[in-house]
Amino acid sequence: MTNEIDINNPLVNILSPKSIAILGASNNPFKMGTMQFLNLLYSGFSGDIFPIHPEEKNVFGIKAYPSINSLPYAPDMAMLVVPPKLVVNMIDEFGKIGTRYAVIITAGFKETGEEGIKREQDLIETANKYGFRFLGPNCMGLINTRLPLNITATPVLGLPGNLSLASQSGTYIAQTTLYLQKNGIRLNKAVSVGNEANIDLTDCLEYFGNDIDTKAIGLYIECIRRPEKFLEVARKITKNKPIVAQYVGGTEAGSRAGSSHTGSMAGPDYIYNGLFEQAGVIRVNTIEEVYCIGNALALQPKLKGNRIGILTNSGGPGTAIASTLDSNGLEIPTFSENLQEKIKPLIAGYASSKNPVDLTFHVDMSVLTKSLPKAMIESDEIDGLIVHGIIDTGWAELAFPVFQKFFGVTLEKLRDNFKTDVSEFVKMPFINDKPVLVSSFFGLEDNAVVNFHEHGIPVFNSPEKAAFTMAKMYQYAQISNRPQISEEYQKRVIPENALKIMSKSSDTGMDEYLAKKILREYGINTCEETLATSLDEAINAAKVIGYPIVLKGCSPLINHKTEQGLVYLNITNNEDLKGAWESIEKKAGNIPRLVCRMVKGDRELIAGIVRTGTFPPCVMLGLGGIFAEALDDKTIRFAPLTEYDALSMLKSLKSNKIFESYRNMNPIDKKSISSLLISLGNISIDFPQIKEIDLNPIIIENGIPKVVDALFVL
């Protein structure tokens, strides 16, 4: 992944135009278009701005033009905040004069029913005539704090940063800037994608991946429209840049609400979880987490290990941080005697130097901001640091009513009294290349908090959030350490016999015998078995395979053998075999029967292929046996799978422990299960005519997964 922008990405121009024409701005300040125009002016955009208005001669001092045709030249970008019925024509006119990019704020398209769907289709076709690329419709604009450029309805507050956002909700781009400023969230670029009629979330991702000012990416997602491309793009990016995403379409209610919002079709949580895991995307549950965790990842050095130091002036927050870190898999190492000896002289005799280092109530802030964090972060015993309790002028704000009453001091004077020097502290993460997060119950009234924001130290308004963010930083460390994807895994030839069987099956249909033959062609272990068309053949087969055996009716027309009583397990002799043979005859007539070795194992898996919506084929792995439905323990990845993907599927199962050395059972053979999953993915790619594959059960016999039953749905 280079840091060069792909010049074909439409956001190159849309986020950095040199000239903008705007329709919908006037001298009436209470119009949305006017607000966006004023924000554009206020943002300091240095290119040409052309308001177009049929009557106004100028808009807030900027010369206005009566029509698109009257513009002095074709602007790089058009911005439309006009009634929906005007949009298509305007795009056509811009197309004619040579403009090729637009941001369409106007709502009233796909999200509003039949008429809107037609209008959106017209819009797409008109744009396509010219190779026009546009954001929206039904979006809230975009922000580029580096150009600078802001065409949302609110001004950007605070300092530029390194977090870039793409959102299917305009609110999270255009109405939270005050909230972001108060919380020290520093944006680089932000895009509201609206209906994604032309430019979608994946385009944004691709752009951010190549943008050098973007150090972390935050996404609000109701639906991913091009999942295959999303996976390809995100997987490359996450090697070097973290992506934090909230997905709200996975529940029934979330999917329903999202559909009436942006007309999106969502997918179930387990599909999206698989997508995110495969892509290395960090999934979070709230927009606050998108902002705060994304911001911390954008601002701070990468966390390189899982050992965290905790420095606090209060036991409660320190303990809460320790507990949250621990339950998220991080370590809070007890410090060595050596390090403790360095710490002890800096703290009270009864205070703890072990980690958490707890100063207990302490008035002199310099210990908390200088000597102690320095000693801790410089040691090689921790990889990251969380500090709670630095208070600066916030204390003045808190105590002001009392000081005012008893001493008559002004707030300003009191604030002066409480100044704390954090200039050394704010450099520590960058000098030591280790992340430092701060927990504080104070906000912008506290000068230290303002300082932290300015210097890129993330501040969290509760101890647990700082700890949880550190845990997510560790999750990212593991994501970025994943093996690079080699292109090797896609270079294969389709096994010739598999092709033959498939082509034959188009006449005969696909029965279990043929399905398993194909599996074996792909190197997947099945039970040993023979197709018998007479009892004699069956008896011979049993002799070769060895008792105990299983006898099953085998026909492409019968999919639910067990339910129809066509499966006889654990047959130990010819006599019983004969009985079973005749029973099947009675129920299903003279169909062929499969004679299979009775595989005995201690654990079961299920696996398969599902095709859903616009997603690539999903390879599914789940816990089998009696607990399968009750625990609903399954995971998916999209074909084709890498070995890393396949192995991570096993790890993703909640019940993964039982597939390790467990209760004197052999661990499952990793090579076998991963090649089984990879092969399943390959089959789904090689034969798009297979709608579904269901391998259930796969019995683990001496550590080796053996497919005992297989169903291909064509």
Next chain:
Amino acid sequence: MTNEIDINNPLVNILSPKSIAILGASNNPFKMGTMQFLNLLYSGFSGDIFPIHPEEKNVFGIKAYPSINSLPYAPDMAMLVVPPKLVVNMIDEFGKIGTRYAVIITAGFKETGEEGIKREQDLIETANKYGFRFLGPNCMGLINTRLPLNITATPVLGLPGNLSLASQSGTYIAQTTLYLQKNGIRLNKAVSVGNEANIDLTDCLEYFGNDIDTKAIGLYIECIRRPEKFLEVARKITKNKPIVAQYVGGTEAGSRAGSSHTGSMAGPDYIYNGLFEQAGVIRVNTIEEVYCIGNALALQPKLKGNRIGILTNSGGPGTAIASTLDSNGLEIPTFSENLQEKIKPLIAGYASSKNPVDLTFHVDMSVLTKSLPKAMIESDEIDGLIVHGIIDTGWAELAFPVFQKFFGVTLEKLRDNFKTDVSEFVKMPFINDKPVLVSSFFGLEDNAVVNFHEHGIPVFNSPEKAAFTMAKMYQYAQISNRPQISEEYQKRVIPENALKIMSKSSDTGMDEYLAKKILREYGINTCEETLATSLDEAINAAKVIGYPIVLKGCSPLINHKTEQGLVYLNITNNEDLKGAWESIEKKAGNIPRLVCRMVKGDRELIAGIVRTGTFPPCVMLGLGGIFAEALDDKTIRFAPLTEYDALSMLKSLKSNKIFESYRNMNPIDKKSISSLLISLGNISIDFPQIKEIDLNPIIIENGIPKVVDALFVL
């Protein structure tokens, strides 16, 4: 539960003293004691205040006394902010003059090692001489917004409320008042319990339970010192008042950090989860949740069902709320045609009236604050309402930089322009007796937020938090609907035969045969079995019981029969029985053997008794079989159990679905499993000499749980 205060509860006097002596306050404003003294004055406490100081004649204008003995009368309460070595003597002196209550802020006791432990012991003994009750040591004081009284180091800001807090961290009582004010958290009373040498968290709970101004209780917990009493008290309270608790001692790191903080001994999460579930306490994971969820429960009407309406002016937040509610088990019903017809005229043609009701971007706030929420909350289709998007003067703050630049307006003037009337809105929850929660990205700069705070409408700074809080309100609705505890369940007699067997076992030891006999005396189903001392006896027993049988060596000295090869399963004839008999003889000599019916079932449970620390005996229920350790699916309740407790244990198992009608298996007989668990609890109470009971496995045979192996550790 009456609303009368138990006059023996020491907090009656400590939270509402008529006179206070304070040691450690002076005219130096930078001393902790002085700050607390000034806050006491500032709080408006109307009783007598006696600063005691060896030199100062008065402290901030209040007459000071040179010694405890020179006080005009014995004050109701003493407050000590002095060096630790002075504390014991001072309590002694106060005891002598007749004072009986104290708050000891001073640290340097149990939490600091050996010397401190001794000092705390001295303190306890000295206090006990006089029947002295005290808070602390090592605490941060307390707040009673109703008296008013505040002796923490910071002033109380904002309005009094109905949430009462007790915390093992002083910070959460004494240093977050500004944070609480900004978030609209309105306190009633708050107590920092410190080392709990005399008054502990459970005392606070008992007091709050009876306090009419307390409508909800929030707890920060590192360790519960009197779990049995806590359970008794909390269980009564939660019927009428919600308790929200954060527990941070359940992880290794949390327990270690807590121990060096307040010298507490914590317990594992599963024990505390059982305690909280049995007591009806809502467990949360962050202090923010303690505050915000506690405050919402304190301020708003009870949620009576699970159907929630969502009103929003933006699809993203609405969808996120819907998704969070759904994944927490709440419903977002699609509105009836009838209700939608009422809503449609109020919104744009393309906006959704289904629920979420999404106005989409809308400038006129009156729809969002008046007609729409009224139509929704007055319908009988929802039990609670969440509203996102009401913006008042916050919009002015956000847009101010732009308006200032282009129109030269002042912030004040701009704020006036954006005023929104929420006076009707704030009454809706109380008129309709249904909770209303608000989600907003604005804070105190928004006049609507200030109004909401004043009128008891909880405001959350992200949509998901409002939704999660509503889910916790529903959890509380279920808790308060639990059956009342009758006293009946404790009235039992110990089965006479069980007494005999136990007394006999003190000579012989307790083997599996005797253990199961006791279980049967308590009505617990076991497999049918006979003790045999000769092969003939065994063969006869097998004949009576019926093959297949199990043969096991049976001796009080042998606890791990399976590991020692002394268990032979599925014996189907005399010949095999003889073989098994002889094999046991070879391995373990001529010990008695148990002949048991071979119980065949489809699912397994484990159950038992554990005794841990100061907790009452824990009855444990867990998933049995191959998955037991891998899934670590277990739950506990404390003996004695009610039927509700026992049934809730089964529901608490992650795998609980497989014990319902599942895959053509019978549902487990609820009566049998609940009586088994209740009886286990009774055994643990009747025979304290039993250290541990382990029933593993309990096989579910045709729905009936049968104990197949039992181990009693004496």
